[in-house]
Amino acid sequence: MALLQISEPGGKPAKSSHRLAVGIDLGTTNSLVSASCGGKVEILPDEDGSYLLPSVVHFAANGEVIVGEQAKSHAISDPANTVSSVKRWFGKSLPEIQAAAQSSQYQFDPGRDEQAPAVLTAAGSKDPIEVSAEILKSLVRRAETCLKGQLEGAVITVPAYFNDSQRQQTKDAAELAGINVLRLLNEPTAAAVAYGLDSRDEGDVVVFDLGGGTFDVSLLSLRQGVFQVLATGGDTNLGGDDFDAAMVKLLRQKTGVDTAKQAGREAELRRYAIELKHRLTESDTAEIELGDYRGEISREEFAEATGSLVNRTILTCRRVLRDAGIEAADVDNIVLVGGATRMPVVRDAVADFFGKTPLADIDPDKAVAIGAGIQADVLIGNKSKDEFLLLDVNPLSLGIETMGELVEKIIPRNTTIPVAKAQEFTTFKDGQTAMSLHVVQGERELVSDCRSLAKFELRGIPPMVAGAAKIRVTFQIDADGLLSVIAEEMSTGKKTEIQIKPSFGLDSSAIEEMLQSSHDHAKADRDARMLREAKLEGEQIIDAIGSALKVDGELLEQDEKAKIESVMAELRESMEGSRPALIHEKVEKLNKVSSGFAARRMDLHIRSLRGESIEAVEMSKD
Amino acid sequence: MSPVNDSYPAVISPEHTFFELFELEESFDIDTDAIRERYRELQNQTHPDRFSGADEARRMQAVQQNSLVNEAYDTLRSPLKRAGYLLGLRGIDTDQASQNDLGMDLLMEQMQLREKLTELPAGESALAELDKMKQDVKERLHGSHSTFAKQFGDNDLQAAKKTFFEMQFLQKLQIEIEQSEEQRLGY
Numbered sequence: 001m002a003l004l005q006i007s008e009p010g011g012k013p014a015k016s017s018h019r020l021a022v023g024i025d026l027g028t029t030n031s032l033v034s035a036s037c038g039g040k041v042e043i044l045p046d047e048d049g050s051y052l053l054p055s056v057v058h059f060a061a062n063g064e065v066i067v068g069e070q071a072k073s074h075a076i077s078d079p080a081n082t083v084s085s086v087k088r089w090f091g092k093s094l095p096e097i098q099a100a101a102q103s104s105q106y107q108f109d110p111g112r113d114e115q116a117p118a119v120l121t122a123a124g125s126k127d128p129i130e131v132s133a134e135i136l137k138s139l140v141r142r143a144e145t146c147l148k149g150q151l152e153g154a155v156i157t158v159p160a161y162f163n164d165s166q167r168q169q170t171k172d173a174a175e176l177a178g179i180n181v182l183r184l185l186n187e188p189t190a191a192a193v194a195y196g197l198d199s200r201d202e203g204d205v206v207v208f209d210l211g212g213g214t215f216d217v218s219l220l221s222l223r224q225g226v227f228q229v230l231a232t233g234g235d236t237n238l239g240g241d242d243f244d245a246a247m248v249k250l251l252r253q254k255t256g257v258d259t260a261k262q263a264g265r266e267a268e269l270r271r272y273a274i275e276l277k278h279r280l281t282e283s284d285t286a287e288i289e290l291g292d293y294r295g296e297i298s299r300e301e302f303a304e305a306t307g308s309l310v311n312r313t314i315l316t317c318r319r320v321l322r323d324a325g326i327e328a329a330d331v332d333n334i335v336l337v338g339g340a341t342r343m344p345v346v347r348d349a350v351a352d353f354f355g356k357t358p359l360a361d362i363d364p365d366k367a368v369a370i371g372a373g374i375q376a377d378v379l380i381g382n383k384s385k386d387e388f389l390l391l392d393v394n395p396l397s398l399g400i401e402t403m404g405e406l407v408e409k410i411i412p413r414n415t416t417i418p419v420a421k422a423q424e425f426t427t428f429k430d431g432q433t434a435m436s437l438h439v440v441q442g443e444r445e446l447v448s449d450c451r452s453l454a455k456f457e458l459r460g461i462p463p464m465v466a467g468a469a470k471i472r473v474t475f476q477i478d479a480d481g482l483l484s485v486i487a488e489e490m491s492t493g494k495k496t497e498i499q500i501k502p503s504f505g506l507d508s509s510a511i512e513e514m515l516q517s518s519h520d521h522a523k524a525d526r527d528a529r530m531l532r533e534a535k536l537e538g539e540q541i542i543d544a545i546g547s548a549l550k551v552d553g554e555l556l557e558q559d560e561k562a563k564i565e566s567v568m569a570e571l572r573e574s575m576e577g578s579r580p581a582l583i584h585e586k587v588e589k590l591n592k593v594s595s596g597f598a599a600r601r602m603d604l605h606i607r608s609l610r611g612e613s614i615e616a617v618e619m620s621k622d
Numbered sequence: 623m624s625p626v627n628d629s630y631p632a633v634i635s636p637e638h639t640f641f642e643l644f645e646l647e648e649s650f651d652i653d654t655d656a657i658r659e660r661y662r663e664l665q666n667q668t669h670p671d672r673f674s675g676a677d678e679a680r681r682m683q684a685v686q687q688n689s690l691v692n693e694a695y696d697t698l699r700s701p702l703k704r705a706g707y708l709l710g711l712r713g714i715d716t717d718q719a720s721q722n723d724l725g726m727d728l729l730m731e732q733m734q735l736r737e738k739l740t741e742l743p744a745g746e747s748a749l750a751e752l753d754k755m756k757q758d759v760k761e762r763l764h765g766s767h768s769t770f771a772k773q774f775g776d777n778d779l780q781a782a783k784k785t786f787f788e789m790q791f792l793q794k795l796q797i798e799i800e801q802s803e804e805q806r807l808g809y
Contacts, residue, residue: 182674226662315804322800379674389669415696418670420689478685479670 021153021182021380022143023190023372026132026170028087028213031055032366033139034373035147036382041194041373043366044146052365053142056084057134059121067138079105081121086135089128091166091451093117132173140179153182155376157368160186160216160232160395163441163451164483171480182379184480188218189229189392190371191337195362196222203332204230206317208350208358210340213239215313217320219331228391230324231414233316240340242309247273250305255293277302281342303345310349317353323414334358337367391416394477398453401438405447410475413443417481422474424490431463435471439485458487527580534580538571538587545594548601555600567593639711640694650701650708650771657698664691702793705770705786714783724787732791739795739802746806756799763792 023034023041030052034043043051050069058071059081066074074082083106089097094108094117109118109125118127140151156179158170167184174181192207202223209216216234220227251273252258272290279286280299288295303310321328334350336358341347350358378388393414399407400423410421425435436457442450461469470490477483545568553561571586641648644660666672668688673681697703706716739755742748766789773782 183671224662226665311807318800318804322797379671381675389665389671391665391669416692418685418689419692420686421693476685476689 019153019380019382020143020147020149020151021155021376021382022139022151023185023369023374023376024136024139024154024156025187025190025369025372026087026135026156026158026173027055027368028085029055030365031135031139032369033143034366034369035143036373036377037147041370041377043369044143046142047145053135053139054084055087055135056082057086057131058082059123059126061122063123065123065134067134080107081123083119083121083126083131086128086131089117090132090169091163129169129173129176132170133176136174136177136179140177151179153180153376153380155183155185155372155379156181157185157187157190157372159214159234159236160188160218161214161234161236162481163396164453164481165451167481171482181480182376184482185372185375185390186218186229186232186392186395186481187368188216188232188337189220189227189390190369190375191362191367192218192220192222192229192335193227193371193374193390194367195335195359196220196227201333204326204330206320206331206334206354207337208313208317208334208341209337209364210313210346211239211338212340213237213241215239215316217313217316219320219324219326226389226391228416229393230326231320232393232395233320233323233413234395235312235316238309238312240338243277243306243340243343244270244274246306246309247277247302250297250301251276251288251290254295254297255288255290257291257293277343281344299344303348306345310345313346314349314353317350320414328354331356335362336360337362337364339364392479392481393417394419394481396441396451397443398475398477398483399440399442399450401440401447407440407442407445407447407450411477417477418479420474420476422472425471425473426467427461427464427469428466430465432466432469433461433463434459435461437473437485437487439475439483453483454485456485458489461489530580531578531583534583534587535575538575538583541587541590542568542571545590548597552597552601552604555604556597560597564590564594564597640697640707643691643694644698646698648708648711650705650767650774652698652704654699657695661691661695664695701767702786702789705774705782705789708774709779709783709786712779714779716783716786725784728784728788728791735795736798739798742802744806749803749806752799752803752806756796756803759792759796759799763789763796766792 020035022044025032025034032043032051032053034041036042045051046053046068053068054072056068056071056075058066058074058078060066061081071082072084075084088100092100094112094114097117098108107120109120112118112125112127116127118125119131136156140154143151154174156170156174158167162170170184171181188207188209191209192205195207196205203221205220205222207216207218207220209218214234214236215238216232218232219230221230222228248270251269257269269290276286276288276297280297280302285296285298288297317328321331331354334354334356336347336350341350341358341360341364347358347360374388375390377383378390394411394417395413397409397413398411399409402408410423411419425437427435434457436455438447438455439453440447440450441453444450458471461471472488472490474486474488475483476486545564549556549561549564556564567586567590571583571590574582574586577583639648643664644657646652646657665688668684668691670681670684670688673684676684697707709716735755742751766785770782770785770789773779773785
């Protein structure tokens with residue numbers, strides 16, 4: 001059977017010119033840009049030869065915008081106008097930003113909606129999208145200088161745990177910077193691509209990425225040029241910082257030093273703790289010289305103090321394996337990414353859990369950007385398509401709110417994207433014409449514990465008895481991990497489509513327009529249905545009276561019979577048209593002129609059966 | 623504008639069954655290597671990245687068709703989903719289970735196994751017992767797969783439906799055992 005009609009993908013890409021596309025790692029602290037040069041993807045340096053661009057933007061009163069290392073120096077002299085770590089603000093409301101650390105030096109624009117906060121700078125009000133766009137523009141300038149040409153597109157990386165609105169904001173920032181976004185790519189996936197293409201290994205690979213503040217695990221299958229993310233997981237509140245804090249606590253216990261009330265001393269203790277941590281990476285024990293205290297700390301003591309943190313990383317690994325349906329022993333390679341994986345306590349636990357020694361031979365600072373560069377090169381058409389295809393998953397479950405503020409999962413986490421799932425809903429009240437839907441993202445069972453993505457109302461449902469209306473809602477996640485929702489009203493036979501991008505930058509007038517058009521559609525549908533129903537009613541009464549005239553016609557005087565027949569003709573005529581109201585009117589008229597006839601017939605039949613009076617029958621009719 | 627791909631994505635109709643899409647017989651036993659290979663082929667034909675330079679309509683079509691390919695693969699490679707899908711093709715609804723479908727023996731067994739799980743001591747001492755239970759359930763799950771394959775092959779759909787619910791129960795139990803294990807490992 002010819003099941004698929006496959007048209008050969010439009011020939012080979014034009015090989016004449018190399019198209020310029022870059023990979024961008026838009027990081028919280030530093031950002032990088034990479035591109036393919038002579039068949040190999042490399043990180044592009046600035047004029048001074050440095051690869052890392054600090055993700056810091058300074059807005060001067062004269063309108064000048066400074067990005068990177070130079071902006072960093074302004075962070076001390078002019079903190080209020082120098083924005084750093086803006087990535088942490090993506091998808092967050094003002095109270096959420098203010099609750100987190102490192103935002104006290106900024107003044108936020110009181111004129112902005114709480115859901116769309118912006119910093120007041122000397123150059124005006126700047127939201128996270130605008131700040132990020134400045135970083136991206138700076139990277140594009142660097143790339144265009146390096147590559148001596150104009151960029152045609154970019155792949156931008158995002159943390160795997162980024163939710164829909166954070167992804168949308170990243171994309172908005174890129175578009176504001178004039179970048180054609182080829183794809184948003186999950187950071188651990190990018191790191192694995194860099195590793196996989198480098199080693200040309202086949203098999204299942206775990207990327208274990210423990211950074212300063214976050215933890216990510218991804219399991220990928222690399223086979224015949226297809227990179228498939230099987231599952232991904234993580235902990236947004238676990239990183240090297242937590243190990244530092246554990247060391248500080250351990251030091252306090254051992255030395256009895258209490259620095260809680262001395263701000264300066266606290267920072268000093270922390271620096272010392274980090275130094276000890278590094279020394280324990282090099283050797284089994286480390287000397288402590290702190291104040292009057294002299295002593296020693298061992299790797300075992302540190303392992304014991306951080307046991308629960310390490311366990312949390314292993315738990316995430318287990319969940320990822322379970323989601324993918326793979327045993328720890330079946331994993332072929334483990335790749336360590338992120339500075340915190342240098343700690344032997346982490347390495348040993350990982351080696352122990354998977355039963356093999358992890359690899360750590362890719363530069364953790366560069367891997368993500370290189371992976372993005374490889375993907376950009378493929379998507380712009382420089383690489384043969386047969387060489388490489390990347391299949392990713394949605395890292396967070398998608399659900400809707402149901403009764404009792406519970407979440408019903410529609411698309412579970414770690415489903416390969418793109419994905420579409422349809423769900424049918426119905427009305428629970430007679431005549432209900434609207435229904436609200438609340439879409440959330442997250443793993444928890446209660447709505448309040450998940451991230452709210454969109455709340456919208458479907459209006460214009462034709463009024464029917466409870467349970468008769470059928471609304472099919474389709475949730476579609478595209479290759480960037482972005483969601484759209486399509487609602488179709490099925491019961492009228494006509495479809496009503498509403499497409500909503502539940503994003504931060506949602507244009508409310510666009511939604512209104514969509515809802516209005518759905519309403520109009522629904523009205524047309526409703527009119528059509530009313531006409532059908534009116535015609536049906538007309539046919540029924542014509543049938544009923546026609547057959548009664550045949551059976552009991554002798555009960556009527558000649559003029560009575562003629563009157564009924566003429567109104568029946570009027571009704572038939574109205575049914576040729578398209579006005580339900582006119583049909584109703586004629587039905588009523590026919591009922592009226594034939595009511596005497598009906599009463600006489602009923603009287604006759606009932607009396608012959610039970611011997612009751614007409615009045616009694618009419619009473620019981622009510 | 624881009625020469626990456628100007629053709630339309632492969633024509634995949636929602637009318638086709640997942641088995642037709644993957645060029646397989648309608649049977650529970652399937653060749654996992656073959657479906658993986660066919661999946662790769664279908665991905666190469668329909669993935670939106672193959673149409674990154676094409677116009678909006680083509681990209682939308684690719685997203686929809688690729689979603690269908692993903693759903694089909696997801697259904698076929700999972701024994702439980704595959705079994706439910708096969709029954710659905712034969713007009714058997716597996717969304718609702720009556721007591722009759724489950725059978726008294728399965729209901730009793732469910733209760734006993736759940737009780738056993740909750741009565742295990744809270745500490746690490748139960749780990750060996752949990753591991754044994756896990757192996758046990760795994761073996762029984764394999765057994766129920768063979769039973770289902772035979773019943774479905776013989777077109778004994780009522781019996782196959784009963785086995786489907788047994789598989790569903792065993793899979794749930796497997797997850798519960800693993801969670802119980804994680805608790806005891808101190809995660």
